[in-house]
Amino acid sequence: MAGKAVNVKEFQELAKKALPKMYYESFAGGAEDQHTLKDNEEAFHRIIIRPRVLIDVSRIDMSTTILGYKTSAPIIIAPTDRHKLAHPDGEVATARAAAACDVIMGLSFSPSCSIEEVASSCNAVRFFQIYVYKRRDITELMVRRADRNGFKAIILTVDTPRLGRREASIKNKLVLPPSKNFEGLISTAVVPGSGSGLEAYASSTFDSSLSWKDIAWLKSITKLPILLKGILTHEDAIKALEVGVAGIIVSNHGARQLDYTPATISVLEEVVLAVKGKVPVLFDGGVRRGTDIFKALALGAQAVLIGRPVLFGLATNGEHGVRQVIEMLKNELELTMALSGCCTIKDITRSHVRTEHESLICRL
Numbered sequence: 021m022a023g024k025a026v027n028v029k030e031f032q033e034l035a036k037k038a039l040p041k042m043y044y045e046s047f048a049g050g051a052e053d054q055h056t057l058k059d060n061e062e063a064f065h066r067i068i069i070r071p072r073v074l075i076d077v078s079r080i081d082m083s084t085t086i087l088g089y090k091t092s093a094p095i096i097i098a099p100t101d102r103h104k105l106a107h108p109d110g111e112v113a114t115a116r117a118a119a120a121c122d123v124i125m126g127l128s129f130s131p132s133c134s135i136e137e138v139a140s141s142c143n144a145v146r147f148f149q150i151y152v153y154k155r156r157d158i159t160e161l162m163v164r165r166a167d168r169n170g171f172k173a174i175i176l177t178v179d180t181p182r183l184g185r186r187e188a189s190i191k192n193k194l195v196l197p198p199s200k201n202f203e204g205l206i207s208t209a210v211v212p213g214s215g216s217g218l219e220a221y222a223s224s225t226f227d228s229s230l231s232w233k234d235i236a237w238l239k240s241i242t243k244l245p246i247l248l249k250g251i252l253t254h255e256d257a258i259k260a261l262e263v264g265v266a267g268i269i270v271s272n273h274g275a276r277q278l279d280y281t282p283a284t285i286s287v288l289e290e291v292v293l294a295v296k297g298k299v300p301v302l303f304d305g306g307v308r309r310g311t312d313i314f315k316a317l318a319l320g321a322q323a324v325l326i327g328r329p330v331l332f333g334l335a336t337n338g339e340h341g342v343r344q345v346i347e348m349l350k351n352e353l354e355l356t357m358a359l360s361g362c363c364t365i366k367d368i369t370r371s372h373v374r375t376e377h378e379s380l381i382c383r384l
Contacts, residue, residue: 028308028329028348035332043105045188047331050275052185057275060306063283066376067315072361080354084365086323087173087245089145092122093350094365098304098327099149102196104132106335112141114334117342119144126175134200139169149175154227158205163242179250183222184277235263252287254294261298271304274327292320310352318373
């Protein structure tokens with residue numbers, strides 16, 4: 021089946037055929053009306069590439085450095101939950117694919133495989149994503165385990181004081197298997213009422229009192245660089261700088277939290293301009309093509325995170341499916357760079373794209 025996919029989008033249809041309905045809809049779905057879910061992808065269509073010609077593009081170099089770590093392309097595998105729902109090898113297969121493709125992997129706070137299993141599976145550069153639980157000792161323990169097992173950065177998700185309303189999971193009465201990271205620490209056996217099991221679990225564990233002052237607590241328990249994931253405004257970008265984080269991830273949680281938030285590509289430049297180059301800005305949301313990556317880089321992102329397409333590749337063909345997804349995106353980015361007259365990532369500039377707003381002004 022995987023051999024039939026000629027682009028990343030086609031892996032979604034293959035995954036839909038391969039997965040139980042409950043799990044597919046959990047991976048694919050967004051919050052409420054799914055307006056933002058659709059717009060995350062469609063907003064890319066409203067950005068136009070402005071190619072330059074008669075430039076020697078016989079050699080294209082996509083490599084870059086993220087937080088000091090060299091990577092073959094500006095692509096990071098986004099942290100997503102419970103990969104064994106997609107494939108029996110789970111996050112171990114994803115990590116091995118990241119290593120084979122020489123890209124950074126983000127590991128979720130609630131994976132199917134433990135921190136230690138993923139760390140021992142390959143030599144990929146790994147970042148660890150966390151939530152802050154009401155029991156802060158559990159979050160602290162996870163951070164220390166990640167540090168001890170060679171993870172290079174902490175990604176704190178900041179857009180989830182409560183879980184967004186994911187109606188497909190509610191209809192399906194989604195119950196997730198326990199995460200190996202929490203064995204012996206916390207009960208994950210939750211019987212949902214009117215919502216999903218994930219919603220009930222989140223309500224009982226997530227610390228909704230988390231605020232800006234708590235970044236100091238997190239910095240006190242680790243020397244690893246901290247990135248905040250879930251920033252959508254220049255106001256919050258400035259606050260992130262003030263509390264001393266090492267980087268920002270522009271993200272709306274894959275449109276799974278608050279519906280009718282802006283598509284992330286539409287607010288990327290707002291955050292980039294607020295940050296003024298003081299910390300790296302990474303981008304998450306709706307990337308399905310190499311042209312999407314190019315557009316995000318032109319608007320100031322240092323790299324993009326890839327979430328659902330990785331899960332769909334994993335569901336379709338395990339580790340090889342993930343490798344196919346990443347290599348497809350790399351190949352498309354390389355072609356886009358060549359056809360746009362960019363030999364290196366640094367050659368991709370703001371002048372290479374025109375946003376919807378700029379196109380409207382040109383018509384006036």
